[in-house]
Amino acid sequence: MSAFIPEGTRDVLPPEWAQREAIRAQLSGLFSRWGYRGVEVPALEYASAHHPQDAVAFKLIDSGGQVLSLRSEFTTAVGRLVRTRYPHGPFPLRLQYSGRLWLRAQNSELGRLREFNQLGVELIGVESARSDAELLHLAAAALREVGVGAALEVGYPGFVDAVLEDAGLHGAARAALHDAIDRKSGADVDLLCGQFGLGGDTRRTLHALTDLYGGPEVLDAAQALARGTRAQEAVAHLRHVAALYAGPLLFDLGVSRRYDYYTGLTFRAYAPGLNQPVLGGGRYALEGGLPGAGFALGLERLMRALAGDLPPEPELVLALDLAAADAARAQGLHAELAWTDDRTELQAFSAARGIHRWASTQGGTLTFQSATEVTL
């Protein structure tokens, strides 16, 4: 057996395990209190070229020759579950999930693993400013719950698409400009404008898209750029959501990543000092057209944002008999059972394990003795 594990995977050891479990419990508890019921979906899926992450998912072949994928995102899997298990709702359907994901192409880099964990929610079957605002409220509550101070930023990939449509751009030209605008590359916007013969107002508008980020003033700037109804409706919708949310929000209306997947707003959360988002989500349409929206938190990213704030754990004692262990646990302590009467061995173990007290029962009462002062 190799002593190594594949690149991009990792072992989780006890102090971190406890913190991860605590975060999972906090978040699933919060989601439950908001009415989001938990589901589990298989980690093995049928591979499909229509899956949004098909190009980066791990593939396996089963004994029948069927190509399977390892789960690479939750939204598609939960969407499949909804279509088959809850085709008639009742909607809105609020679901939560938690588990591992695998990405084949992911390099093993800082904060980017090939095997990683996400927790998240999906709000399916309704499409309204109020349901978008609910998800922003829940996202903010989730970050508060685990003690990560993060800023929420909202985008609307369809806004960029609408502005490009209003500029008369289609096909490859529109796709290339989406990419340049998403990278906020004014130089590439210029280059493409030159290639596609766009000048004057159009060029200025496309440049302005690369600077449409910041506070609520961004919405005014966006409104000034919005000529067609689609673009205007996007801005009006964001104003409505922002008013319902009523908390501090950042905006970036130049975000256009996966503009063909998201059907409404998108959002992410940035924790100070951590240059990778800890949460991301948005509005989409399921296969068959059912509207949905949701978000996920990256467990490993959250752990980095919390960097070593381990939750306090109860004291661990060594119980010399079963009754003492039960009594100690009843007092809220953690108790490991002695496995031998050899006190030298028990003392060596206590020192190595950081155990300060031994518990025993004498005449039915629980008594403690200091592990270092035990008479041998």
Added chain:
Amino acid sequence: MTPAPTRDPGHLTLALPKGRILEDAIALLSQAGLPLTMPEKSRALRHEFPGVTVLELRNQDVPVYVDLGVADAGIVGKDVLIESGRTVYEPVDLRFAGCRLSLIREVGADGDITRVGTKYPRAARTYLNARGIPAEIVKLSGNIELACLTGLADAVVDLVQTGSTLRANNLEEVDVLFHSTARLVVNRAALKTRRERLRPLIERLRELTSQ
């Protein structure tokens, strides 16, 4: 180690390539109001200034440091940025360190292109695929012109600044893949979380390069 989450939220970490670009970059950034001076010749690779840390890197490593967020922003040539395939923001064309990435052959060569030597395999592959040329790519690290002259490859994709090396070696530019200049690159999250420092810097750099 991980970027210290305790760092003052206004602090900036910049990734700059060592060598000639570093001098131009430091000059431009200090003109833009950052308190930077050209570091003394020393073995130090990390230079501390008031509110700014400068990391001195190989130019291929600048996009890596910025994409992964260890640096908030950096300066790097568009050629290196394209080759890196990294998704970072590139809000300012700094308009120095100009050059072009070109397809180069021996003067008069007109046979099929079957093997291409280059330091830029990603850019070369994109170019060849777009033209339906099924050539093999040989990744090299330096003196790419030799690949053509020795028959290792029947064309090369390489940077051209003045063209004098080409003329001295009986080579000619057949096509230009793209023109490159130095770019300000910014980490996607840092642009938002440190925008009070980065946004004015971007504005100032645009003014200085008259955009």
